[in-house]
Each structure stands twice: as structure tokens, then as C-alpha cells.
Amino acid sequence: MTLSDDLKILKEIDKEISLLNSAANLLWWDRATLMPIKAAEERAEQISFIAVLIHEKTTSKELSRIISNLSKNITKLNNIEKAIVTNYSWKLSRINKIPKKHIAELFKVIGLAQHNWEIAKKNNDFKLFAPYLEKIVELKKKEAKYIDPRGNPYEVLLQDYERGITLKILDETFNKLKRDLKTLIEKVKKSSKYGKEFNLKNIDFSIEIQKKVCQEISTMILDDNERFLIAKSAHPFMTKISPNDLRVTTAFRNDPLFSLFSTAHESGHALYEAQFSEDLKYTILHDAPSLGIHESQSRLWENQICRSKNFWKYYYDSYKQAFPNIKNVPMEKFYESINIVRPSFIRIESDELTYNMHIIIRYEIEKALMEGKLKVKDLPRIWNSKYKKYLGITPKTYSEGLLQDSHWSQGSIAYFPTYALGTIYSAMMYEQMLKENPKLEQEIAKGYLQFVKAWLRDKVHKHGATMRTPEIIMNACKKNLDPNTLISYYKRKFGEIYGF
Template sequence: MSTTAAYESLCNHARETAKLASIMGLLEWDERTKMPTAAGEYRAEQISFLAGEIHKRQTTPQIAGWLDELVGSPLAADSHSVEGTVIRQLKRQYDKKTKLPQALVEELSRTSVLGQQMWVEARKADDFAKFQPLLEKTIELKRQEAAAIGYKVTPYDALLDDYEPGATTAEVAAALGGLRDALTPLVEQIVGSSRKPDSELLKRDFPVDAQEAFGKAASAAIGFDFNAGRLDTTDHPFCAGAGPHDQRITTRYNINDFSDAFFSTLHEAGHGLYEQGLPADQFGLPTGEACSLGIHESQSRMWENQVGRSRAFWEHFLPKGQQQFAALKGVSLDQLYGAINEVRPSLIRVDADEVTYNLHVLIRFELERALIENDLQAKDLPAAWNEKYQKYLGITPPNFADGVLQDVHWSAGLFGYFPTYSLGNLYAGQFYAAATKELGDLPAAFRKGEFQPLLAWLRKNIHAHGQRFSAGELALNVTGQPLSHGPWIEQMRAKYGELYGL
């Protein structure tokens, strides 16, 4: 077979596999938004079956034959070209997937679906014991996965690689440790300030239908294409793709908390913007897939925080909000800006302010490492969780629902995912600083409701590249600097220094 024919066969095979994966993605979206409760067990079987079929396709010996023809060929000479990226990344994927037994892949998928369903029940019942057996099973399966893939230092390395390809636990721990050391004194200064914004104005009556309309309008304004996506409700907000022009974003509503749904919606819309910005003609290939979850989170966190919590954003949107909500009538820009940026240690990660948010992530990173490394048993997780919250945030959860059961991730087997949230904050800080340097006064554009310049910059510098570069390479290419907490900390000091008179 010629090199050209081998490359075309490899790409066609990958595209067809992506069709199966997108079908599974749609089933998973439906399971978390629309599926009847009684359908849960069979849905687990459906997804397990599809996961097995996808794994068969990803590990077929045909791929090895095509790669043998291609790896040393001229097509692979430039590792960052479209062809070079496809060959390099599909080889990496093949080498990893072939280490995993099909039975393990299927059981992980089945347990993930059942685990998420049980998590919903346990959280509603505030009953960790109900969830514990499935959590224990999930942890054991993830340890088996790590052992099958292999690792040099810790099994957590093998799981982290699913979300931050090439990153190690030691590197991530160092990055987050540096962030923690710079962040802790800033949090202490803010919490110790005599200035206290009135966040109660966000706890008034905000009808759900009005919240949905306002959230959709804001998402559309920043560029989310609702002809190629939709917004629905769920227990835990997420973004899921079912094809190159089908992005599903979700949120959850609280009639007495405006921030809960609005910033979750904006966050997931940021994820959706990244997916909508990837080259559609490359769907199914590495050049049409996101670089890493840290980079993905940089997009959602930037639109949620650097944009959505900015004063300029609300100079544009407050008059629209006052038309939509009676509760915002008479609220000044200063009042609203202070309320949405109140810094206060809190229990719930997704509702946390942008300053203390990273402390929530650090807690989860440390706990899930301990679970995977067998330094912490699932039965002891609630006590360890409460201890960490007291240590990092000075508060103790009053129940399981607002404590150890608040996140869906571990029920879905997503060990290694949590640190990407903080990595995303750091990348967002760097990217936003670089965009500001190139584009000039971004707040001036936001005041006029002009978000396209920033989106176009992100599309050109980040979205268009797919997986051509690693997260570290992309940051270096775009900002001229490796991953650093410096720009993000500077932005926080400037913003909150003004707000809190520091």
C-alpha cells in the first residue's frame, strides 16, 4: 500500500470511529438531561456496548499496519503539520488503547453510567453510604486502567494523561503549589478587608424562564451559535458534542440565585465556543479535536470570568437584565459588579468566586490522588473532605450533598480531570493578557457589546490548531511564556485590589 493510500485509510477509519463516539456522546447527553429514570440500566448496557465497539476499532491491527507505513514517511516529517499531527496523535492513541483489555473498557463505561445515576440519587438523599460501593468499584477499575497503561512514578500519571497529554503529576502539583502560595495571601487580604459587597441582591426572585432567556441571549452575544447547539437543564452543568455542528450546553437553575445558572451557562458556552471553533472539516481527526482539557477550561473560564465578571460586560448587560428581571430594577452597576465578584469562602465549587475557586480544585486534586494511590479509602473520604475544607477555606460542609457528593466527576470515573480547572485558569490569564496586548482595550469593546474581536483572536490562535501542539507548546507559541500563574495573579490583584481597597 502506498503512503498516500495508508494515510487516507487511517483518516477514514478515524472519522468513522468518531461517528460511533458522537452517537455515544448523544446517548450520554440524553442520559443526563432527558432520559426516563427507568431506562438507566439499559442505557448503561448501550453505552458499554458502544464503548466496546469503539475500542475494537481503535485497536484493530489494521491501524498498526497503516502507522508502520506512515511513521517514517515524508508525511510525518513535520510533526506539527496536519498530516504529521494526525499520524503522531493516532499512533499515541493506538499505543495507549492497545494496552487496555476490552472487558475493562466496557466495564468502566457501564460503571460510569450506573455511577452517575447512583450519584444523582445519593445526592438527593444526602446519603454517601448509598454511593460508596459504586465509588469503590470505580476507583478499583481506574487503578486497573492505570496499571494496564503503565506509569513511571504514580498511577495518577496514567489517568492525568487522558486530560493533559504528556503532563505528569509532579509537574501539575508544582504548578498548583506555586498558584496556592501566591493565592493564599491574596485571599487573606480580601477576606480581611472592611469592604463587604451586598451579594443578597442576587438572591431575590429570578424566574427560571427569564433566566433561561437571558442566559441564551448572553451566550449568543459572545458568539455561541444556537443553530449548531442548544441549552438544556441537568443536575451538574456540562458541555457535550454530538457532531461538528451539534454542541449541547447545559445548566441548572435556582430561582433565588441569579449567579448559579448565569455563570454556569456562560462557562459552558465558553466550552461550546471552543468546540464550534475547531475545524469542522477535520472532525474525527486529531486536528479537529481539542488540545487538552486545561486549554478547554481556559476558554470556559475566560468567558465566565475575565469577560463575564468584568465591569465592562455589565455596563452593556445590566440595562438588559433590568428589563428582564424586576429584581434588578434600581440596582446600580457598582452594586451588581461588587455582588458578582464577592470573595467569600464557600462550600460549592461551581458557585465559588474566581479567587477562592482554585482552593476547591486543590482539595479535589489532593483527595483523588490519595484515592488512586491507595493512601485514602473511599469510606474515609467524607471525613477527609471536611478536613480539607476546614484547612483551605475555614468551613465545614453541613451535609454530604454540599460536601463530598457535590460533583459528578468521580461517579463518572473522571479521575485526573479536576486539576485541569486550575490549569485552565492559568492558561486563561496568559491568553487574555496576550489578547489584550494585541487587540488593545478589550473592555471598551465589551461595553459596546462587541465580543467578536476576542473570539476571532481565540479562533485564530487557539481553536484552529486542534491538537497540532501540546498545551505547553500552545501557551509558549501564543504568549511567549511557558505555563505560569503570574498573569492570572496580576489580574486578580488588580481587579480585587480596586474592589476591596487593597
């Protein structure tokens, strides 16, 4: 086999994996948005079968041989080929170390764990879920050991989601963030405004008009509606079916802002996928290099743009036209209502400022679990003491406490930190944009968002997974991961609202 034969087969396999992912993603998307309820079991079989095909293709001897061969000749490849080979090389170096038996066992436990987590959450019964979580922790520790017997198990798993971030970096970053967030939250609580904010949640908004507003928000962010689609699902998410088929979902609650900001959030994810370079189509590089940087894109549109005063200077008039029942609410009051800070139990419903405290709590807990410093049975005590200490509140039930999220039942451990990293990246990017374009906020106040989109495309999106996240951040923001930028942004924003 010549080098070019190998490259040809690699590109074919890469494309086949990408096509299988399209089918899998459509099966997932359809399940969450449309599928008749009685088909749930059949759909699970379809999804799992496609997952098996993808796993077989990825772990085939042929792919391993080709990657090993091309790795030895890496200097002869062009930049995209190099990146494809190094990405697969890294992926195979992990996946090929895990015995098939282990994966099968993990999937079996996860199946049971998810089912029992649902019942446990519904019945507020932690004891029902605990044995499954214990088994998952044990298996994930084992998995980390397979991959790197000498590494810290949490750090090893973290690489699946945020490659290149170490425990040292996370500890430093989160400790700093925690300290500063605590101070800021205290300041908000002591503000004379606290508890007297104008609250929109009590006003009634029609779902039909909410849908129209979501469509508008999404069109503002995504422009081209021949590549995108919005649908309704129980939990908002974004999925790429293929490069020109990007799907955003939203959900409707009593709170009209939930659908609006979730649409902005998911549209931010979609814009990222929409702006990958054309060259990367049907390759492993048509993807973000990490979950954190993907999250930075949703955060940036949700928070820095759509929760900003300047955005509403532009958009509030037409928003009021859509919802005449707030026609007498001044813009400043409305802006206040969408930025109320209030420590609360449910992560995905929390405000912009307190959000990261939820992440830090989870990080500290799951790291301790993986390092063997904490046992599953002690979770309720630790959970409550951390909520009391960091946010000043104590959950009354497991369901609004440690049973709220499905992630652990799905075996996703070391995943939570990416949410906070994404938030930090988004603040760093926005600050850098402001430096490069001092008129940016005036432009946003006029509804002109092209600078933001072009900046993101050139500095972040178009690279796909050809570069690693730390490299992209350094090139785009001229510095490494830095929680101070986020803190400064919070100080400015919430200082103005709460008067400190």
C-alpha cells in the first residue's frame, strides 16, 4: 500500500463514520421532537445498532494500521491530513485500550442506571439510585486506568471532553472563580435592589408568539434559513445532521425568557457548526476540539449578546410589539428582569452569575468521587453542605439536589467543568472583540451583529478541530484561560444593575 492509497481509504472511512453519525443524530433528534411514544424501545435498538457500526468502524484493524502507518510519515502530509491523522491517532490510543467487555458492561449499567435515576428523581429516593452510581464510579475509574494506569483518573477522563486542560489548571481556575463569585453574590444580596427587582415571570405570554420570537432570534444569529430548522423538545439542544442541516430545539415554560434564551444558546452552538471550513466536510475535523469551546459559543450569544443592554436597545421595540401585555414596561425594567440574580437549586434554570457555582460544586464532588476521597453514600451530606457554603441555600429534596441532572446516570463524569470553561472562554472572546472593535457595543445597539459572526468565524469556527482548544484561545484572545476576564465582566454588568 502506498501512502496515497492509505490516505484514500482513511478519507473513505472518515466519511463513512460521518454519514453514520448523520443517521444516528437524526434518530436522536426525531426521538426528542416527533417520534410516536410507543416506538421508544425500537428507536433505542436503532440508535444502539448505528452506534455499534460506528464503534466497529473506528476500532477496525484496518483503520489502526493506516493511522499507524500515516503517523510514521506525518511530515509528508498536508495540514488537514496531518490533523485528521493526529485526531484519529489520539482517539484510537484511548478507545483501543479499553476492552470491548468493559464497554459492554458500562452500557448495561448505564441502561439500568438511567431507568432507575428517572424513578429515583420522581420519587425523591436517592437510595434507589446510589448502587448504580457506585457501579458507574467504579467502572469509570477502571476505564481511566485502562487508558492511563499512572494518571489521575479524573484528569484522564477530562481529556475526552476538554483535551489539554489539567487538574492543576482547573483547580487554580475554579478556586479563583469561586472566591470572586462568592464576593460578588454577597454584594448582590446586600444590594438595596435585591428582592425588589422587576420580575417578568408572572406575566402571561402566548406560546405561538414565543415561537415567532424564537424564530426571529434564531434568524438574527444564523441568517441563512435554508440550512437551519427549529423544533420543540422537552429539553433544548442542538444537533448537526450534516454540514448544511443544523437543528436547534427549544422548550416552552411559563417563563417566556426560557425559550428566548435557550434559542439564543442553541443557535450559538449551531452557528459554530455552520462556520466550519468547507475543507473539513465529512472528516473528524468537522467538529469543535472540545466541549468547553462549543459551550463558549452558546454562552456568548445567550449572555454577552442577548442578555446585554445594547441588544435590547435594538430589539425591545419589536419584542413589545409581539407581546403587547408588556407595552408599558420600560426597557430598563425589562433588562433588569432578565438579569435577576438569585441563588437557586436547579442548574439549568439558574441566573448568569450564580450558574458557575453549580458547576464548581459538581466538579469538587465528582473529582473527590473519582479520587476515592468521597463515597457515594456520603454524597447527600456533602452536596447540601456545599450548597449552603457556596450559595447560602439548602435543597429540601434529592430531586432538586443531587438527583437533578441525568449526566452521572449516563456515565458522563468529568463533563461538568466544560460548562464553566465555556463561560470563561466566552467572556475572554467578547473582551477581545471589544478591544479590536471599540464600536462593537454601538453596533449591537443597532442590531448589527456581523462583526461578531465574522470574528468568531475567523478566530474560532473555521478551524474546526484542526487546532486544540488552548491554541485557539491563545490565538484568538491573546492569552490563556483566565477567570479574571469573566469576573471583570460580571463586576461591570451586575455592579451596574445592583449598584455596587
